[in-house]
Structure formats: structure tokens, C-alpha cells
Amino acid sequence: MPDFPVDLAELRCPDCGTTFLDFRRTGKLGCPYDYVVFRDGLIPLLDRVQRSQHHTGKKPLRASEVVEAHSPVRALRFQLRQAIESEEYQQAAKIRDLIRAREKQNGSE
Amino acid sequence: MDLNDLAPRNGEWLRGDGSDADIVISSRVRLARNLADFPFCSRADEAQRRDIENKLRTSIGDVHGDQSLIFFDVGRLDDLDRQFLVERQLISRELASGQGSRSVAIAPREDVSLMVNEEDHLRLQVLHSGYSVRQCWETVNKLDDLVEERVTFAFSEEFGYLTACPTNVGTGMRASVMLHLPALSMTKQIDRVFRALQKIQLAVRGLYGEGSQASGDFYQISNNITLGKTEDAIISNIEVVVPTIVNYERTARRSLIKENKQTLHDRVSRAYGILQAAQTISSEETMALLSSVRMGVNLNLIDDVRIDLINDLFIHTQPAHLQKLEGRPLEGEDRNIARASYLRKRLSEIHRTKPPTDSQAN
Ligand SMILES: [Zn+2]
Numbered sequence: 001m002p003d004f005p006v007d008l009a010e011l012r013c014p015d016c017g018t019t020f021l022d023f024r025r026t027g028k029l030g031c032p033y034d035y036v037v038f039r040d041g042l043i044p045l046l047d048r049v050q051r052s053q054h055h056t057g058k059k060p061l062r063a064s065e066v067v068e069a070h071s072p073v074r075a076l077r078f079q080l081r082q083a084i085e086s087e088e089y090q091q092a093a094k095i096r097d098l099i100r101a102r103e104k105q106n107g108s109e
Numbered sequence: 110m111d112l113n114d115l116a117p118r119n120g121e122w123l124r125g126d127g128s129d130a131d132i133v134i135s136s137r138v139r140l141a142r143n144l145a146d147f148p149f150c151s152r153a154d155e156a157q158r159r160d161i162e163n164k165l166r167t168s169i170g171d172v173h174g175d176q177s178l179i180f181f182d183v184g185r186l187d188d189l190d191r192q193f194l195v196e197r198q199l200i201s202r203e204l205a206s207g208q209g210s211r212s213v214a215i216a217p218r219e220d221v222s223l224m225v226n227e228e229d230h231l232r233l234q235v236l237h238s239g240y241s242v243r244q245c246w247e248t249v250n251k252l253d254d255l256v257e258e259r260v261t262f263a264f265s266e267e268f269g270y271l272t273a274c275p276t277n278v279g280t281g282m283r284a285s286v287m288l289h290l291p292a293l294s295m296t297k298q299i300d301r302v303f304r305a306l307q308k309i310q311l312a313v314r315g316l317y318g319e320g321s322q323a324s325g326d327f328y329q330i331s332n333n334i335t336l337g338k339t340e341d342a343i344i345s346n347i348e349v350v351v352p353t354i355v356n357y358e359r360t361a362r363r364s365l366i367k368e369n370k371q372t373l374h375d376r377v378s379r380a381y382g383i384l385q386a387a388q389t390i391s392s393e394e395t396m397a398l399l400s401s402v403r404m405g406v407n408l409n410l411i412d413d414v415r416i417d418l419i420n421d422l423f424i425h426t427q428p429a430h431l432q433k434l435e436g437r438p439l440e441g442e443d444r445n446i447a448r449a450s451y452l453r454k455r456l457s458e459i460h461r462t463k464p465p466t467d468s469q470a471n
Contacts, residue, residue: 052337
């Protein structure tokens with residue numbers, strides 16, 4: 001029996017497709033947004049292994065530009081991957097264009 | 110730069126300078142960072158991994174100012190080269206044995222290595238000889254600032270730098286100091302030291318991350334906790350502990366000399382004798398014997414060999430280094446024979462080139 005509620009186990013990150021159960025199996029999260037999606041499950045775990053729930057250290061210099069953990073570009077990348085896997089190539093091409101447009105908009109890194 | 114050119118040198122971590130260098134071998138600080146717009150490595154497909162690599166490669170190429178970094182496509186290196194980089198502490202075992210696109214950028218002095226597509230997108234490492242963990246932090250912090258000017262890292266106000274594994278989240282920082290503790294191991298006091306360290310959330314590992322029985326009596330002490338403490342507090346915690354352990358080790362050495370000088374001298378001399386005479390020898394035995402000799406040299410029980418040579422031998426007798434220096438692949442027993450012959454050669458050279466000693470003058 002898992003040591004966490006069933007509804008938590010079935011939570012799935014929309015940005016990368018990882019479920020909380022996947023995380024518990026592998027110990028690895030799928031993307032930064034998982035910290036938001038699985039927050040309720042992660043807090044007790046962080047409490048146990050890190051003995052803390054809050055960051056107090058360094059922050060990025062461009063703090064104003066700090067992105068929310070959810071990333072539309074990442075979500076598009078996930079959709080792109082799914083489209084390719086199911087051989088929907090026209091759809092994939094459309095998503096690719098959207099990613100490029102977004103990246104340009106963000107002043108691409 | 111070719112990897113083969115590195116082989117004859119002994120790299121940064123065993124250079125043997127710095128304060129307390131007889132006991133504190135090296136200091137290292139590593140930061141884990143991830144690009145905001147990509148999934149973590151384990152969820153990234155090959156196309157995404159290549160995208161991550163390209164983005165990071167253009168962003169980290171010139172961050173190291175005076176020294177330009179050298180890139181290695183780790184996925185394309187052969188097993189021997191990967192093992193070689195692990196032995197030099199320039200890449201992790203995980204990067205060496207991983208799958209898919211992954212790379213490392215190394216400074217020519219080998220004090221900086223930036224791993225791409227390990228568990229996290231980017232792992233920045235600064236490694237210095239001797240006891241300089243705070244200096245490592247200052248350097249890696251600056252490198253991190255420079256990379257951050259060009260890319261957006263995944264960061265949240267609540268959890269800090271977001272990492273693939275929650276054990277690294279927050280600062281993403283692992284600070285460690287590698288210590289040579291032969292006297293504490295010999296006198297079996299080491300377990301007590303470890304238990305005390307665990308209580309203050311410090312972890313102890315062997316040279317290449319193995320468990321309690323550390324190869325060559327080299328122990329790495331590092332922070333367990335990355336969240337809820339500032340980088341400064343994490344460094345300070347280590348700075349409080351290291352001088353104490355160094356003192357324990359010195360005390361243990363002094364009491365061995367005082368109470369069991371003959372036994373200790375015998376042990377050290379036998380170790381030295383075997384290294385000079387063996388016809389076949391494993392890596393494990395070599396490390397154990399070199400450890401005794403290293404302590405013997407530091408305690409002036411052996412006076413005709415310099416500490417640099419011993420430091421050299423620790424790294425040059427590792428499997429991949431040995432094969433590079435010999436210029437041919439060596440397996441199993443052949444490798445042990447080559448190792449013994451390499452040790453005999455290096456240890457006999459000191460007698461041929463040695464100037465007249467004080468004892469001869471007397
Ligand atoms: Zn996710």
C-alpha cells in the first residue's frame with residue numbers, strides 16, 4: 001500500500017505527464033512544474049529529508065524575471081512529443097511553430 | 110586539448126597544495142541548475158536533450174574568463190575516456206554511465222567542470238586542491254551568475270532552484286571536502302566521527318562515492334541538506350567541522366607515534382617495500398598501501414620520497430589512467446602486472462635522481 005492518498009497518486013503534471021506515483025517509484029520529478037502540481041505530497045517529504053519547506057538561499061539576479069514553475073513552452077514541448085509519438089505530423093509541425101514563436105517572444109536564450 | 114595530454118599530470122584534486130594539504134586533499138562545491146522551459150533530463154527525449162545542450166553550450170562557453178572551456182561530448186567518448194574523467198573527478202559516475210546526449214566543459218586547469226544533462230540540466234563544479242571550500246563557493250557563485258545572465262533557470266520563491274530530485278532542491282548546492290584519514294581508520298575511531306557528523310546533517314562517502322570502507326582512506330564530507338539554509342550557512346557548517354576532524358586525525362597520528370612507533374614504522378615501511386617490489390598488484394591494495402606510505406611521509410617515517418610523487422601514484426595507478434599512460438588496453442591480471450611495474454619504475458626513479466641526503470653527509 002502506498003503511504004499517500006490515492007488521489008495524490010493519480011495526480012498528473014500537465015507540462016510533462018509525470019504522475020506522483022511515477023515520482024515515488026523513481027525518486028525523480030519530471031519537470032519544474034511538478035513542484036506545484038505535487039506540492040501537497042512533496043511538503044511532508046521535504047520536511048523529512050530536508051527538515052525544511054522553504055528556500056532561504058541565493059535568488060537569481062533577475063528576480064523580476066523569475067518565471068512561474070509552469071512553462072507554456074515546456075507544455076508545448078510535451079504536446080509535440082506526444083504528437084510525434086502518435087504520428088500526427090501535421091499537428092507536430094503546428095506545435096513546433098508555436099514553440100518557435102514563443103521562444104522568439106521570450107527573446108530566446 | 111586531447112584527454113591523453115592530461116594523463117601525465119595529476120589534475121587539480123591531487124595537486125597537493127593548499128593549507129592542511131597533508132590531511133585536506135581537496136575542496137569542491139557543486140550547484141545543480143535546470144532550464145525553466147524544459148522537462149528534467151529523465152523526461153526529456155533525445156531532441157530535447159540536444160536542445161538543452163545547444164542552449165547551454167552557447168551560454169557557458171566563455172563564462173570562465175581567462176581560460177576558455179574545453180567541451181567533451183561524453184556520449185561519444187569511449188569507456189576508457191569516460192572512466193578517465195571520473196578518476197580525475199571531472200565528471201560523475203552518473204554522467205559517465207548515462208544515456209543520450211550529455212557533455213562536460215572543463216577548464217584547462219581542471220578546477221572547473223560544467224556537466225550538461227546529468228541528473229539536472231547543468232551541474233557547475235569548482236574543485237580546488239587543499240582546504241578552500243569557501244573559495245570554491247565564491248568561484249562557482251560567480252560562474253552561476255554569469256550563466257544566469259543568459260538563461261532562465263527553474264526557480265520558485267518557495268522551493269528555490271528546482272531540481273530533478275527533491276534532495277537537491279533549494280540551493281542545489283553540494284559542498285564537500287576530501288580528507289585523508291589513515292590514522293582515524295587504523296585506530297577505528299572513524300565510525301565515531303561519522304556518527305557525530307550525521308547528527309549535524311553531514312554525509313560521509315569514499316573517494317568515488319562508495320560507502321564506509323573508503324578506498325585509500327580518503328573520505329568526502331558533504332552537506333546532506335540543500336533546502337532551508339543559506340549557501341553561507343552550509344559552507345560554515347563544514348568549516349566548523351573540518352578543523353575538528355583534522356585535529357582528531359593529528360591527535361590519532363601523534364598517539365600512534367607515541368605509543369606504537371615501531372609498529373607504525375613497520376607497517377609504513379612494509380607498505381613502501383611492497384609497492385617497490387610487487388610483481389602484480391590490484392588497484393585496491395595499491396590504494397591501501399599508498400595511504401600508509403602517504404602518512405609515513407607526512408610523519409617523517411619515510412624520508413626519501415616526496416609527497417607529490419605519492420599523490421601522483423594515487424591517480425596514475427587507477428585503471429583508466431594506467432591504460433592511458435601505458436598506451437594500450439589492459440584487462441584483469443595484465444593490468445595488475447602493469448600497475449606493479451609502473452610503481453616499481455616510478456619509485457626507483459627517485460633513487461636514481463636523488464641528490465645526496467643529509468644522512469649520507471653525516
Ligand atoms: Zn511536470
